Amino acid sequence: MSTLTKILIVLLTISSIFLCGIVVTYVANADNYRQMYDDQIDELNSTKADAQNDRTLFKKESEKYARLEDKLRSEIASLTRKFGDLKATLKIVEAEKDDALRRVNSWAAIVRDFYETTDEHTQLLKNTLAEKIRLEAEKEKNLKELNELTTSLEQKMAVIVMLDEKTKLLLEEKSELQDRLDKLLQPIGKRAVATTPVTPERAIARPIIPETRDIELKGLIKAVDLKNSMASISIGTAAGVKAGMKFHVTRGDDFICDIRIIDVDAEEAVGVLELIQKQKQPKAGDNISTNL
Amino acid sequence: MSPNGQTRGxxxxxxxxxxxxxxxxxxxxxxxxxxxxxxxCHFQYDTIFEIP
Structure with missing residues (x-):
């Protein structure tokens, strides 16, 4: 074997090993394009499916949003109407509030006046109570004086009674002496003249008889209830009628009966019939008067 | 061709x-x-020579 052949063999072997190493390295590190293609196809299909799902979901969501939009539009319209109503109500309420505030102010002024009046009345009551206490003290004092005066008066009355008894004795003695004197003077045709005392006689104190005056109320009988012996008359408190008054019922010059008033109104009074006669019974229209 | 080393020159x-x-x-x-x-290739693309 020639040297050239040997060299070529060695070179061929070295180059073969080198190139085969390069080929093996390249093939070992080469990408699997089919796998990548399949992956890309799968990814594409998945993406298409996702896109389809997204379109379907988008349609559903669009419809849903459309319905929701319609609903919200209707709610907005409703709320707008309610807002308008509430605005009107707010105006009314504000007007009522102003009115109420005016009333509150008015009531506050009234309450202030009331408090001032109450304070004045309280002060007046205090003054009145002080006056009452003072008057009670004065009343106590007057009562004491009255008791003292009553005691003194009783003592003086006892003295007066004693003096009256003495006066009676003296008068009896005087009449006895007058009889004796008359008996002594009769035979000579004379009689004793009443002597006037040098000292004027003191009169005994007597109570003053009160002066009376006729009431002179006149009217008519309005109605008669003989069953209950009741009658109503045409005058009342306005004319001066009072409960307990007695009216005489007359018809012409005849006396019919009496009415004792038990209840009085302004223009009318009711009373009980008294002294009713069987022949002459009272009737509506009969005259009544307090004095015959 | 000998398995042992050869000595040349x-x-x-x-x-x-x-x-x-x-x-x-x-x-x-x-x-x-x-x-x-x-x-x-077979593990990742289920084929060896074709383009999936």
Whole structure:
């Protein structure tokens, strides 16, 4: 074997090993394009499916949003109407509030006046109570004086009674002496003249008889209830009628009966019939008067 | 061709069988590479010579 052949063999072997190493390295590190293609196809299909799902979901969501939009539009319209109503109500309420505030102010002024009046009345009551206490003290004092005066008066009355008894004795003695004197003077045709005392006689104190005056109320009988012996008359408190008054019922010059008033109104009074006669019974229209 | 070394003009030289072995080694390397490439093609693309 020639040297050239040997060299070529060695070179061929070295180059073969080198190139085969390069080929093996390249093939070992080469990408699997089919796998990548399949992956890309799968990814594409998945993406298409996702896109389809997204379109379907988008349609559903669009419809849903459309319905929701319609609903919200209707709610907005409703709320707008309610807002308008509430605005009107707010105006009314504000007007009522102003009115109420005016009333509150008015009531506050009234309450202030009331408090001032109450304070004045309280002060007046205090003054009145002080006056009452003072008057009670004065009343106590007057009562004491009255008791003292009553005691003194009783003592003086006892003295007066004693003096009256003495006066009676003296008068009896005087009449006895007058009889004796008359008996002594009769035979000579004379009689004793009443002597006037040098000292004027003191009169005994007597109570003053009160002066009376006729009431002179006149009217008519309005109605008669003989069953209950009741009658109503045409005058009342306005004319001066009072409960307990007695009216005489007359018809012409005849006396019919009496009415004792038990209840009085302004223009009318009711009373009980008294002294009713069987022949002459009272009737509506009969005259009544307090004095015959 | 002797398996032992030959002496040519006083120099020691390798026998021819050594170059045969080297050549066989080169052939085996090329064959193994071809098999490996074929295996990879068949494994990845299910074919050896066609373009999928």
């Amino acid at each position: 006083g120099k020691v030289t390798a026998s021819d069988n050594l170059y045969t072995v080297i050549l066989a080694l080169a052939f085996c390397v090329v064959l193994a590479t071809a098999v490996f490439v074929a295996y990879k």
